[in-house]
Amino acid sequence: MIESRGVPTVTLGLVRHHLVATAPPRALFVPFVLGRPLGEPEDAAFQTRVLRHALGLLERRDGPVIIEDFATDAPSHRARSGWELGIVLPGGTADAAGVAREIAAVMPYWHRAVARFGRSTVGITSIEPADMVGALAPYLAGGPVESPVAGLVPALALRFIADDLKAFYSEAAQAEGEHPGAGQVDRWFWSETLAGQFLVALRRAGMASADNAIRAFATRFLVPVPFLPEGEPR
Amino acid sequence: MARIEDIPEPTRSAVLGLAIAGFATQPFVAGPPLSSRRVAVITSAALHRRGEAPFQPGSAEVRLLPSAVPAVDLVMSHVSINYDRSGWQRDINTIYPLDRLRELAAAGVIGAVADTHFAVMGSTDPATMAETADQIVGQLRQERSDAVLLSPV
Numbered sequence: 374m375i376e377s378r379g380v381p382t383v384t385l386g387l388v389r390h391h392l393v394a395t396a397p398p399r400a401l402f403v404p405f406v407l408g409r410p411l412g413e414p415e416d417a418a419f420q421t422r423v424l425r426h427a428l429g430l431l432e433r434r435d436g437p438v439i440i441e442d443f444a445t446d447a448p449s450h451r452a453r454s455g456w457e458l459g460i461v462l463p464g465g466t467a468d469a470a471g472v473a474r475e476i477a478a479v480m481p482y483w484h485r486a487v488a489r490f491g492r493s494t495v496g497i498t499s500i501e502p503a504d505m506v507g508a509l510a511p512y513l514a515g516g517p518v519e520s521p522v523a524g525l526v527p528a529l530a531l532r533f534i535a536d537d538l539k540a541f542y543s544e545a546a547q548a549e550g551e552h553p554g555a556g557q558v559d560r561w562f563w564s565e566t567l568a569g570q571f572l573v574a575l576r577r578a579g580m581a582s583a584d585n586a587i588r589a590f591a592t593r594f595l596v597p598v599p600f601l602p603e604g605e606p607r
Numbered sequence: 608m609a610r611i612e613d614i615p616e617p618t619r620s621a622v623l624g625l626a627i628a629g630f631a632t633q634p635f636v637a638g639p640p641l642s643s644r645r646v647a648v649i650t651s652a653a654l655h656r657r658g659e660a661p662f663q664p665g666s667a668e669v670r671l672l673p674s675a676v677p678a679v680d681l682v683m684s685h686v687s688i689n690y691d692r693s694g695w696q697r698d699i700n701t702i703y704p705l706d707r708l709r710e711l712a713a714a715g716v717i718g719a720v721a722d723t724h725f726a727v728m729g730s731t732d733p734a735t736m737a738e739t740a741d742q743i744v745g746q747l748r749q750e751r752s753d754a755v756l757l758s759p760v
Binding site (some may be wrong): 374375376377378379380381382383384386387388389390391394395396397398404405406407408409410411412413414415417420421424425426427428429431432434437438490491492493494495497498499524525531533536539540543544547552553555556558560594595596597598599601607 | 610613614615616617618622623625627629630633634635636637638640641644646649657658661663664670676678679680683684686688689690691692693694695696697698699700701702704706707708710711716717722735736737740741743744745748752753754755756757758759760
């Protein structure tokens with residue numbers, strides 16, 4: 374759409390099937406996990422290799438469709454055996470009080486992560502991590518809910534607070550040590566934390582909501598299907 | 608993954624089953640040498656400034672991302688929950704490589720990094736985005752940016 378308006382483009386592509394179907398002017402298929410088009414975090418040399426290959430296609434004249442393949446996997450494409458999680462979780466039950474205690478226990482690691490990376494991706498809404506479980510708890514009752522975020526309907530507030538909660542844990546899990554492979558943090562969150570169980574319970578409650586939007590968001594946009602426990606509706 | 612065999616179900620089936628209309632034409636625009644191009648990024652990661660309203664699912668809008676906006680001010684409100692976010696949490700260049708582009712500009716590989724970049728919502732139907740494309744190209748022309756890197760998630 375940009376090229377047809379006269380500006381040259383090159384696209385990175387994470388799904389080769391889609392590149393072939395869309396037939397863009399210039400594309401570099403990159404065999405990395407979804408969510409990592411440059412391949413490897415904190416590896417400037419690797420990212421630069423990807424970029425130089427892609428941008429080099431802008432000098433080609435043999436269009437109208439050029440699709441090339443980047444031949445190298447990202448180093449953390451697979452799980453890393455060296456990754457060790459430093460967080461000690463307090464345990465307990467996955468109710469609001471239990472999750473609040475867990476968040477308090479995770480908080481120091483999150484502060485360390487923010488210092489380590491110089492930023493946080495938490496903050497889609499203005500609700501602070503310590504207040505997230507309180508904002509989400511009313512959704513568990515399954516009845517009508519007043520949105521805890523001004524300007525967002527209840528379903529979107531649920532979704533984005535949950536995103537921020539996941540990011541809080543994910544960043545905290547990376548506060549120390551070698552970086553994890555793609556997917557390792559998610560597996561920990563959904564299998565080990567009370568917050569993960571809490572979101573599964575929110576999904577179950579949301580799927581029974583009278584609010585169509587909450588039902589839709591709870592079903593599809595809270596818990597990735599590969600991490601749903603046995604017996605949860607798909 | 609994105610070798611297709613690495614994408615877990617049901618995302619794999621959704622990716623393979625996605626109806627892709629393709630484009631009616633195959634435009635191919637030549638340009639000057641890379642070393643004199645001004646390069647802009649379009650990310651479909653639904654990035655925006657902290658404090659702004661999140662992207663709505665299915666939104667066709669574009670958010671302008673001035674180069675000067677630091678990484679610490681950006682958050683992501685993409686609709687999908689089925690991709691890795693740990694990489695972006697560690698290093699924004701994993702999805703939005705402005706630091707790498709600045710290095711390439713300093714090394715003379717590209718001419719310059721554009722003053723403005725663009726964020727859209729991935730998974731929105733491109734058929735709804737003609738006006739968005741007009742808006743992006745208008746901004747590119749105003750700044751004389753003459754190369755675009757599209758970065759999906």
